[in-house]
Structures are given as structure tokens and as C-alpha cells.
Amino acid sequence: MTSLNLSYPEILTAFVMGGILSVLYLGLLWYSVKLLPKIKKRGLFLFASAVVRLFLFLFLAVYLAKDHAGRFLWIVVGFISVRLILLSFLKNKRKIK
Numbered sequence: 614m615t616s617l618n619l620s621y622p623e624i625l626t627a628f629v630m631g632g633i634l635s636v637l638y639l640g641l642l643w644y645s646v647k648l649l650p651k652i653k654k655r656g657l658f659l660f661a662s663a664v665v666r667l668f669l670f671l672f673l674a675v676y677l678a679k680d681h682a683g684r685f686l687w688i689v690v691g692f693i694s695v696r697l698i699l700l701s702f703l704k705n706k707r708k709i710k
Contacts, residue, residue: 617683627684630677631691634670638692639699641666 619627645662652658670692678685 617686619681619683619687623684624687627678627687628691628694631674631688631693632695634673634688635692635695635699638666638670639696641669 641662645659645666649655649658674685674688674692678688
């Protein structure tokens, strides 16, 4: 992981991969919150699900980056951007109801 140079299509691809990982992460978060009322040890469950989600994101981001630091950074930027957009959209949608 030494080079940060990427072409625009590579940047876009990495950004989209980060966005997909963000949607996957938020989907797993939603699913774990949905299961929460059925769980007896909620604190342990929330901790374990957070660890699994973070590990899954980091593993997939490093795997998709293929030892390229620039690609990894764009994946993280895509993840954070899509997460912020989705959360603000869902927060505004909830205020309307």
C-alpha cells in the first residue's frame, strides 16, 4: 500500500464500493435493532453485533482495496458519505410523519 494515484473511474468504483458497504452496514444495524426486543442480554448482543459489523466492514474494505491505500481511502470516504446522506434522509423522513 504505497501509491495513492488513481484514475477517475477507479475513484468512482471505490466510492461506490464504499457506498455499498455503508448500505450493508446500516442494513445489518437495522436488523440487529429489530432483533433487540427478543434478546435477553441486550448489552452483550449490541456489543457483539457492533464488533461483527466493524470487522466485516474493515475486512471487506481491505479486501476490495487490494493493497492500494488510495482505493482504501476512497472506500472509506464513500462509506462515510453514503452513511451521512442516508442517516440525514431517514432522520428528515421520520420528522415528517
